[in-house]
Amino acid sequence: MTDLGVKGEKAPGGPAPTLRASGLRKSFGGVEVLHGIDVRLGSGEIHALVGENGAGKSTLINLLSGRLRPDAGHVEMNGEQIEFRNPLAARRAGISVIAQELEVVPTLTVVENVFLGAEPTTFGIVRWREARRRAVNTLRELGLDANPDRAVGAMGVADQQLVEIAKAVVGQFGVLIMDEPTSALNLEEVERLFRVVRRLKADGVAVLYVSHRLWEVFDLADRVTVVRDGNLIFTKEIAETDIGAVIRAMLGSKSTLVTDVAQAGREITREVAAARQGAHRDGDSAQPEVRRSPPGRVPKSGGHQGPVTGTPGENKRPPAVELEGVHSGHLLSDINITVDDGEVIGLAGVLGSGRTELCEAMCGLRKVDAGTIRLRGVPTKIREPKEALAHGVFALSEDRKSEGIFGHLDVRENVVLNFDGASGRRMPVGARSNAVRAWAGQAATIIRKAGLTRIRAGAERRAFDSSRASLGIRCSRPDERITALSGGNQQKAMFARAALTRPAVLVLSEPTRGVDVGAKEEIYSAIDGFAGEGVAIIVSSAEISELMRLAARIYVIRNGRIVARVAREEASEEQILRYMAG
Numbered sequence: 001m002t003d004l005g006v007k008g009e010k011a012p013g014g015p016a017p018t019l020r021a022s023g024l025r026k027s028f029g030g031v032e033v034l035h036g037i038d039v040r041l042g043s044g045e046i047h048a049l050v051g052e053n054g055a056g057k058s059t060l061i062n063l064l065s066g067r068l069r070p071d072a073g074h075v076e077m078n079g080e081q082i083e084f085r086n087p088l089a090a091r092r093a094g095i096s097v098i099a100q101e102l103e104v105v106p107t108l109t110v111v112e113n114v115f116l117g118a119e120p121t122t123f124g125i126v127r128w129r130e131a132r133r134r135a136v137n138t139l140r141e142l143g144l145d146a147n148p149d150r151a152v153g154a155m156g157v158a159d160q161q162l163v164e165i166a167k168a169v170v171g172q173f174g175v176l177i178m179d180e181p182t183s184a185l186n187l188e189e190v191e192r193l194f195r196v197v198r199r200l201k202a203d204g205v206a207v208l209y210v211s212h213r214l215w216e217v218f219d220l221a222d223r224v225t226v227v228r229d230g231n232l233i234f235t236k237e238i239a240e241t242d243i244g245a246v247i248r249a250m251l252g253s254k255s256t257l258v259t260d261v262a263q264a265g266r267e268i269t270r271e272v273a274a275a276r277q278g279a280h281r282d283g284d285s286a287q288p289e290v291r292r293s294p295p296g297r298v299p300k301s302g303g304h305q306g307p308v309t310g311t312p313g314e315n316k317r318p319p320a321v322e323l324e325g326v327h328s329g330h331l332l333s334d335i336n337i338t339v340d341d342g343e344v345i346g347l348a349g350v351l352g353s354g355r356t357e358l359c360e361a362m363c364g365l366r367k368v369d370a371g372t373i374r375l376r377g378v379p380t381k382i383r384e385p386k387e388a389l390a391h392g393v394f395a396l397s398e399d400r401k402s403e404g405i406f407g408h409l410d411v412r413e414n415v416v417l418n419f420d421g422a423s424g425r426r427m428p429v430g431a432r433s434n435a436v437r438a439w440a441g442q443a444a445t446i447i448r449k450a451g452l453t454r455i456r457a458g459a460e461r462r463a464f465d466s467s468r469a470s471l472g473i474r475c476s477r478p479d480e481r482i483t484a485l486s487g488g489n490q491q492k493a494m495f496a497r498a499a500l501t502r503p504a505v506l507v508l509s510e511p512t513r514g515v516d517v518g519a520k521e522e523i524y525s526a527i528d529g530f531a532g533e534g535v536a537i538i539v540s541s542a543e544i545s546e547l548m549r550l551a552a553r554i555y556v557i558r559n560g561r562i563v564a565r566v567a568r569e570e571a572s573e574e575q576i577l578r579y580m581a582g
């Protein structure tokens, strides 16, 4: 047992905790999704669980942690069969879980969330002062200096994820189960989490770790279990397998679709190296300077070098998007960014850097106090997401659960939500003025509302079917509730929605969050495809390799300012990490 964040509490004795699952089966609505899984978690072991989106990883975790009951099979802890009525019972028994979808309660404070239902008490009275101190210590160790009395709902997704992690590691427990804990974290934050996890391992905690970032698995885990379509493919010592073998096991016959497994392996190896360099960077006092380098992939309409201040140059058309001197509260200062038609630019930055806020400003979720956003040369006020849409700006939110999916709607409804089925045309990218663009957006809405229902239904069905096929969205029926989909498949659905909007400008936050290796490539090529059609694209990601894969140039944001602008050809992950850290 371990207790992170406090000293002097006695750990109950007894044998080292071991969790063993045998023959676990689970069906939903008559469809079996787990076909008898055996898995064993040893004390002091970090055991990775990998598999495609929808393979059954979260379902397995839900069975181990009392969120779901198995149809067959059983779970033993320390040799005794256990059955949990609910997650809290599992937590009390020493199984701590970080769920895939954030489970923090937005209206509660940081300290209330960290201890939810497990507050330290004396004779039933909660010792809040101690709780506060432990919450602050644990979060600090994870790299977050948080006010314990702040409402969690007011924090960004990555911060919320850290609160979720703190909640899992603050108490006493023998088993720690993590379902994609790092999907909103960047390399440095991941390294910090790893340090905590390694210490827990040294204390004898058994760790089950789910991640789609295979480099994390090979960096952290002792053993790896691969599941595919609800079947266990293998459990192996990390030292006895390699990334190629794991990818092939995950994808089975589909592994030929990942065109170059070796290339994927190389990228992952590079990323491990970058993470290590980032983690071991010390005493680096050199202040990175803002670099002015030429853009990488020059768009058809001609390239811009940085912020444009009204000089038309050789361009006939003004750029799709220009941000000039944009300020927002104390979170964004003097942001200058230009994106041309068909260009992809990347945003890098650590937690709280302003990366998220910049995306929010682009899509009407955050007020711009000073400076100008120009769309195709026309200064534009985007006060709410609806206005952004009317101007052809579509944003994919990083917060899938609260801002992305509509839980009460089915998969198809979620995907075709903003689809202009009546015309099937792209949002007004070529329109000459804002007024025209806004009008065209409204007209589309009116057409949508006014009927043409039959035509629309058919178009929507076709649109949905094609994006389901091209992105490989795994759902049993189009009218299945979106919440029944696996995390990665929900993400694909959100991406499909963005795609069907046919936008002029796409703002993508963490576009491949929780998506498996195969589908990641699909999303990358879809993004390339949009760029090819002339869409201006802003990608914000915690994964630097993702930015390097997609973007012609990468803007690094720190403390709300752009501190570097690096062309892809000249960028290295290590250097970008340095700019991010400052």
Ligand SMILES: Nc1ncnc2c1ncn2[C@@H]1O[C@H](COP(=O)(O)OP(=O)(O)OP(=O)(O)O)[C@@H](O)[C@H]1O
Pocket (backbone or CB within 6 Å): 028, 029, 033, 051, 052, 053, 054, 055, 056, 057, 058, 059, 060, 100, 474, 475, 483, 484, 485, 486, 487, 488, 489, 514
């Ligand atoms: N509540 C539910 N109702 C119906 N089907 C479900 C439910 N929960 C999961 N499923 C189905 O079970 C299968 C396995 O889903 P699961 O969430 O375990 O996948 P996963 O391996 O965690 O995938 P990801 O990497 O995308 O998170 C999927 O086909 C999913 O649609």
Ligand SMILES: [Mg+2]
Pocket (backbone or CB within 6 Å): 057, 058, 059, 100, 179, 486, 487, 488
């Ligand atoms: Mg999952």
